[in-house]
Amino acid sequence: MEISCPKPYNEYDKIVLAHGSGGRLSNRLIHDIIISVLGETYIDSAHDGAVLDIPGKQAFTTDSFVVTPLFFPGGDIGYLAVNGTVNDLVCCGARPLYLSLSLIIEEGLLISELVSVISSVAKAARIAGIKIVTGDTKVVEKGKADKIFINTAGVGSIPEGRIISPHQCAEGDVIIITGTIADHGISILSTREGLSFDSPIRSDCTPMNEIAELIFSVTNDIHVMRDPTRGGVASALNEISHTSGKEIIINESDLPLNPLVKGACEIMGFDPLYLANEGKLLVFLPGKYAGRVLSAIRSHPYGRHARIIGKVTGDEPIVKMKTLVGSTRIVEMITGEQLPRIC
């Protein structure tokens, strides 16, 4: 995407400490760059806070993003920061409505890079139909941050009748994943390592709100939704299993995997079960709805590769996998460091 700097900035201009002083330069940065690039995705409150009017129950969530590199195939830190928080709201059963945007910028960041990132924030907000209503900008000295860190917090409304929580996980639940796993993790890692494949492996970074609404159009009787980000499907399933005290069994042969990602995992020695996804949902629901929900998910471009991958089988907090060779192994929670700064 070709991004041009808003005047009077040019391609060599950089962020300086005074952009974070709270004075005139801060104001210019906020108005001439951030608000101007956000366009209609930003609602100005002329306040240090926004006034909302959400009837019923609200969902509230936050994430800080420190991904490196800032730009990767399929997205960048701005695109990720919006989608990550949108997807956390979705996993509460909410319709995402409002977002805060808080930037910690390292002195010396190119203003053109900032403009690129903010353009991606606007693009993601447009796609997810969410508005940015409040924010904050800080600048720290060179060497005291890594280019830019972004925090987004999100607020959404939860329609009546939706109770989505790991505590709802019940024996007999069928588990669906909305598409291929490990795409984001491999995209970041191969970019970072400078590995090249026939075609670049793209992150799956996308908003899941439309898929969620398709799911709820079938039934509100959904038990758990979780986006398997940092730590991957293995960590997400373990968290759900330990919170609910339920046994989960998945089938390795049912895990959707892009062949390129599979190949990259083999080359680099990574288990795709532990790699991050940024545009996938794990959905736990009563088996009687599974077929119709699966069809609904597959009707969406982001859900074409959705699969049933397992079910909830008992009252013990453990995650197991039937492997390709027919044995059963325990899927542990990741213990050490696999991939730092993946999101």
Add this chain to the structure above:
Amino acid sequence: MEISCPKPYNEYDKIVLAHGSGGRLSNRLIHDIIISVLGETYIDSAHDGAVLDIPGKQAFTTDSFVVTPLFFPGGDIGYLAVNGTVNDLVCCGARPLYLSLSLIIEEGLLISELVSVISSVAKAARIAGIKIVTGDTKVVEKGKADKIFINTAGVGSIPEGRIISPHQCAEGDVIIITGTIADHGISILSTREGLSFDSPIRSDCTPMNEIAELIFSVTNDIHVMRDPTRGGVASALNEISHTSGKEIIINESDLPLNPLVKGACEIMGFDPLYLANEGKLLVFLPGKYAGRVLSAIRSHPYGRHARIIGKVTGDEPIVKMKTLVGSTRIVEMITGEQLPRIC
């Protein structure tokens, strides 16, 4: 404050990258340290988001905190992160209810320092009566952040009848400040420069929600409230003046100033009008309520030094000050860098 590390951590233990991996070590950090130290100020949702039920209108705000040093007389980055967001909610006319807490930690941070910071978060949340309901923790490599950055986002409820906004600023409004100015700025700066005075200059870092409720107990007809943080009273007044298009005149002789802070400003060559406050409100209101509101504010320990400092005098976006020598000067918005990383 003597803080001991929760077992099994000891005083030499440090944060490692794996604490941010989303796996078992992340879980331990979150449960054994963060949630355990937050105690009853934390409400667990077992989710990546919280479900709230706030009737009527909601206020929503965010701030990232990058203050250096982390610990200063009168507070630390954790205490500041809660109070800063509480006070932004207050300035929307809201009762602060829920907070998110997002940490970006540099590898190598002492776990004992993290525990100190989180203890202060809990202390501030207790005083302000706000609950932490969702959060996030990231770890970045040594040299890629500066010990710890904290983002808090806040949600509050706005009682009916309160419309607080810079757009409400009206000719004839009286302007009250709830206490002495520049305390936070001078506290940070003198700590940073290693200056010592007869007694240390303490930051005014405090939650303003009780004072706000005292103000609203007199009348809901309050026009503007603003906490003059980064950029100080001068920047806050300029923002209000430019948003509303109104002329503001303040009297230098009415500005409450701790004599120690005044002396430090003279020694270091700073204008207290531009220095940050973290426990003060500027209140714009119709003159007829000014006396009763001033008394209400002064009845609170944090409001003993409240003063009327000026008024709104016309339809031109400009801020002026009657100086001690009797002349009138324009109070400009700060242009360059005065104090980086003050909050």
